[in-house]
Amino acid sequence: MEFLDLSPLTRARGTIQLPGSKSISNRILLLSALAQGTTDVRSLLDSDDTRVMLDALACLGVNWIRRGDTQDYVVQGVGGAFPVKQAELSLGNAGTAFRSLTAALALCGGNYTLRGVPRMHERPIGDLVDALRQLGAQIDYLDNADFPPLKIAPAQLTEASEVAVRGNVSSQFLTGLLLAAPLTGKSITIRVIGELISRPYIEITLNLMRRFGVEVERDGWQAFTVPAGQVYRSPGSIYVEGDASSASYFLAAGAIGGGPVRVEGVGSASIQGDIRFAEALQQMGATIAMGGNWVEASAQGRLHGIDADFNHIPDAAMTIAVAALFAQGSTMLRNIGSWRVKETDRIHAMATELRKLGATVEEGADFLRVTPPVQLQPATIDTYDDHRMAMCFSLVALGGVAVRINDPKCVNKTFPGYFEAFASITQRSVMSTDIPVIAIDGPSASGKGTVAALVARALGFHYLDSGALYRLTALAAQRRGVALDDEAALAQLARNLDVRFEGGEIWLDGERVSDELRTERIGNGASKVAALPAVRTALLERQRAFRQAPGLVTDGRDMGSVVFPDAATKIFLTASAEERAQRRYKQLMEKGFDANLSNLLEELSERDARDAARSVAPLKQGADAILLETTHLSIDQAVATVLACYQARQSGQGA
Ligand SMILES: Nc1ncnc2c1ncn2[C@@H]1O[C@H](COP(=O)(O)OP(=O)(O)O)[C@@H](O)[C@H]1O
Numbered sequence: 001m002e003f004l005d006l007s008p009l010t011r012a013r014g015t016i017q018l019p020g021s022k023s024i025s026n027r028i029l030l031l032s033a034l035a036q037g038t039t040d041v042r043s044l045l046d047s048d049d050t051r052v053m054l055d056a057l058a059c060l061g062v063n064w065i066r067r068g069d070t071q072d073y074v075v076q077g078v079g080g081a082f083p084v085k086q087a088e089l090s091l092g093n094a095g096t097a098f099r100s101l102t103a104a105l106a107l108c109g110g111n112y113t114l115r116g117v118p119r120m121h122e123r124p125i126g127d128l129v130d131a132l133r134q135l136g137a138q139i140d141y142l143d144n145a146d147f148p149p150l151k152i153a154p155a156q157l158t159e160a161s162e163v164a165v166r167g168n169v170s171s172q173f174l175t176g177l178l179l180a181a182p183l184t185g186k187s188i189t190i191r192v193i194g195e196l197i198s199r200p201y202i203e204i205t206l207n208l209m210r211r212f213g214v215e216v217e218r219d220g221w222q223a224f225t226v227p228a229g230q231v232y233r234s235p236g237s238i239y240v241e242g243d244a245s246s247a248s249y250f251l252a253a254g255a256i257g258g259g260p261v262r263v264e265g266v267g268s269a270s271i272q273g274d275i276r277f278a279e280a281l282q283q284m285g286a287t288i289a290m291g292g293n294w295v296e297a298s299a300q301g302r303l304h305g306i307d308a309d310f311n312h313i314p315d316a317a318m319t320i321a322v323a324a325l326f327a328q329g330s331t332m333l334r335n336i337g338s339w340r341v342k343e344t345d346r347i348h349a350m351a352t353e354l355r356k357l358g359a360t361v362e363e364g365a366d367f368l369r370v371t372p373p374v375q376l377q378p379a380t381i382d383t384y385d386d387h388r389m390a391m392c393f394s395l396v397a398l399g400g401v402a403v404r405i406n407d408p409k410c411v412n413k414t415f416p417g418y419f420e421a422f423a424s425i426t427q428r429s430v431m432s433t434d435i436p437v438i439a440i441d442g443p444s445a446s447g448k449g450t451v452a453a454l455v456a457r458a459l460g461f462h463y464l465d466s467g468a469l470y471r472l473t474a475l476a477a478q479r480r481g482v483a484l485d486d487e488a489a490l491a492q493l494a495r496n497l498d499v500r501f502e503g504g505e506i507w508l509d510g511e512r513v514s515d516e517l518r519t520e521r522i523g524n525g526a527s528k529v530a531a532l533p534a535v536r537t538a539l540l541e542r543q544r545a546f547r548q549a550p551g552l553v554t555d556g557r558d559m560g561s562v563v564f565p566d567a568a569t570k571i572f573l574t575a576s577a578e579e580r581a582q583r584r585y586k587q588l589m590e591k592g593f594d595a596n597l598s599n600l601l602e603e604l605s606e607r608d609a610r611d612a613a614r615s616v617a618p619l620k621q622g623a624d625a626i627l628l629e630t631t632h633l634s635i636d637q638a639v640a641t642v643l644a645c646y647q648a649r650q651s652g653q654g655a
């Protein structure tokens with residue numbers, strides 16, 4: 001199996017010229033072929049699916065030429081009936097070509113066989129065939145009822161002027177019927193049974209039919225009438241917009257990797273529904289700017305999870321499912337049942353691959369809930385012969401992890417140059433050392449955690465409370481009856497801790513333990529286990545894995561000296577012992593714990609002494625750390641000082 005290894009990436013910024021839209025390209029090709037007159041089609045998408053349509057039209061006797069090496073084509077319309085009356089067509093896995101050609105060929109008087117790749121033969125078409133039969137179409141199933149391959153004979157048009165079609169399986173059925181209706185020469189009303197999914201795709205169909213001279217009367221989303229006597233006429237020349245679904249990967253890259261990333265070829269004037277992907281990204285916290293023919297995405301901080309209905313943008317919604325890996329909290333994608341009958345069962349495929357990266361995924365008949373892992377795991381992604389799986393999972397590399405994409409050429413279906421385009425806007429980090437770290441070390445209750453969390457929020461960085469890992473080890477030891485001096489057993493425990501950090505809370509073995517962790521008893525236990533070299537080694541790589549784009553703020557005792565010696569900014573944050581005891585006292589009282597000030601001062605001094613005296617990674621100010629004495633500082637002042645130190649260093653570097 002061919003694969004493509006994507007190195008860990010840190011940033012995304014740049015501009016992409018989008019390839020043409022697949023949906024628009026294939027509709028325009030069929031309309032140009034059926035129309036009276038010659039059509040100049042500009043900027044057609046170059047992909048497997050458009051090639052399938054071009055080849056099929058050639059087989060049907062339609063003359064078209066490509067202008068040199070460009071993506072501009074000239075199509076000579078046949079004025080309603082294909083000259084070739086007998087043909088066998090191979091339509092690959094191109095749903096847009098298969099469904100619309102089935103409808104057109106069923107009504108234009110010839111004998112045709114339509115086949116696809118095995119997956120195409122698993123994608124239902126029964127609803128479309130049933131609707132066409134109401135008009136008198138003669139269609140037989142060659143293998144299984146309701147599925148391709150199909151055999152089509154000349155229609156014996158009935159008196160029927162009304163047909164019904166189910167709206168909740170694929171909107172391509174309605175598109176096929178609408179595109180083919182004018183071929184009957186009579187007035188046809190198409191009634192939609194049930195809810196119509198993916199409505200924006202119907203808007204594209206109606207819009208393009210209008211460009212080719214056929215007006216459809218519409219009664220909401222329930223009934224569509226194509227009045228008698230209308231024929232398709234070439235608009236002369238027509239331009240294919242950039243693909244809004246393809247835009248989603250680059251916009252998401254801008255939102256995940258900082259940006260700005262700009263796509264050109266679609267914008268506020270677009271007729272494609274997927275342009276609304278930008279709104280979903282905005283809801284997740286990205287900054288979006290838009291012009292008539294461009295969209296730009298960037299992000300200051302971390303994205304956050306959303307709960308939304310994605311029925312209107314089913315394709316681009318896949319990109320949201322992957323962007324969810326980079327969001328705080330869970331993301332719920334509702335009303336995406338149509339994913340089950342696309343290039344693959346996309347709900348199942350998406351859930352399977354997201355889990356490989358460490359995400360928690362809940363999968364339903366028509367929904368997906370994605371909860372990101374604390375830390376992405378490198379993984380090999382299977383792509384299921386589905387271009388969108390390959391494209392959206394490339395974004396994972398922006399999390400600073402390596403990903404292998406199996407069968408990367410499946411992107412040729414809609415975007416042959418995808419990986420080159422993606423590489424042109426992303427920056428590699430061979431080592432994660434390009435990702436900035438702010439290390440805040442200092443004694444207990446000096447305010448490290450409070451200050452570090454606020455600095456992380458201000459910069460949109462990740463936050464690691466390294467002390468929590470030692471506290472969790474102590475708590476796990478207590479729960480499992482492991483003695484606090486059994487170094488080997490404690491190290492084993494530390495290595496395998498099942499922990500989750502989310503929204504300021506901490507879970508151990510699936511149970512929320514944030515409050516229990518902060519008790520002085522666990523703090524003292526933590527100080528003891530932290531003195532054991534094997535425990536510190538066991539936790540070393542776990543801590544380093546938190547270094548993810550766009551940056552990390554971390555607090556502890558040895559963040560600047562041992563764990564992140566190359567940190568951009570190192571702070572030693574302290575306060576007098578009395579002030580620290582006071583702070584801890586207030587903190588514990590506010591949380592409803594009992595506390596005694598003089599005991600606290602004593603315990604704190606003992607802990608300082610133990611943390612400072614131990615042989616490995618003792619607590620002390622490193623030579624390269626900036627001392628921040630906070631006894632007389634407010635929290636805001638302390639935060640501002642750390643930010644100023646970081647920014648001074650950044651601008652010093654840039655100069
Ligand atoms: N500069 C400061 N001035 C006053 N109180 C502070 C300051 N910094 C932190 N605190 C308070 O001190 C308490 C202990 O801070 P915490 O962040 O838990 O310390 P650490 O992580 O160093 O143990 C918190 O209740 C916090 O609000």
Ligand SMILES: Nc1ccn([C@H]2C[C@H](O)[C@@H](COP(=O)(O)OP(=O)(O)O)O2)c(=O)n1
Nearest residue numbers: 444445466467468470526527530556557558
């Ligand atoms: N990077 C670190 C972080 C904490 N520790 C030890 C030292 C402390 O006594 C315990 C608990 O750390 P934590 O930062 O949560 O404790 P305080 O909030 O400062 O009281 O773990 C360490 O040795 N190295």
